[in-house]
Amino acid sequence: MLCNQSSSQVPAIVRNFIADRLLRLGYKDWSTYLKSLADKGRADAKAAASARVAPPGSLTRPSHALDDYAGIYSNPGYGSMEVVAEHDSLWVNFPHVIWWLRHSRYxxxxxxxxxxxxxxxxxxxGPLKVQFNMDQGGNINSIAMNIEPALNKPIFLAARQSRTS
Structure with a gap:
């Protein structure tokens, strides 16, 4: 019941609280402690990002107009996701999550x-990247993502469907 929390700290707080009780340790405010660690991590990441020099290739552009990336991409094992082009951005819509796609390179x-x-x-x-792929005619037709970091190759290769069909 608490295992699928989308990186929530609730399972860790509950686990630590139960362990403290079983070991008859004094009360510790795990929620505040873990939040302070997360806040420190975010602050450190912001400081590192501001000190970082632009990586090689970061000044590249996507190969197509953003509208060309829009569509529904699906995989029998992972379901479907919709890529939407709005203004100057790409968005991915899942049932419970929305991603903004920040251009990395190409x-x-x-x-x-x-x-x-x-x-x-x-x-x-994070380590996750969304890579759009083309067919031999130069049309965007699929997405590859390393959803399983332990594997050395992308496993989510989704066929693109038109948004109108």
């Missing part, structure tokens, strides 16, 4: 989760 984007309250943390530079 047809590779960094997915940044949009928090309903806090907005988008642009310092979050």
């Amino acid at each position: 047809d590779v984007f960094d997915p940044l989760e949009k928090d309903p309250k806090a907005g988008i943390d642009t310092t979050d530079d």
Whole structure:
């Protein structure tokens, strides 16, 4: 019940609280402690990001107009995701999560989760990348992502469907 919390600290807090009780240790405010660690990590990441020099290739552009990336991409094992082009940005809509796709280089984007309250943390530079692929005619037709970090190759290769069909 507490295992699928989308990186929530609740399972860790509950686990630590139960362990403290079983070991008859004194009360510790795990929520405040873990929040302070997360806040420190975000502050350190922001400081590192501001000190970072632009990586090689970061001044490149996507190979297509943003509208060309829009569509529904699906995979039998992982379901579907919709890529939407709005103004000068690409967004990915999942049932419970929205990603903003920040351009990295060429047809590779960094997915940044949009928090309903806090907005988008642009310092979050996780290992996940969204790579758009083309067919031999030069049309965007699929996405590859390393959803399983333990594997050395992308496993989510989704066929692109038109948004109108």
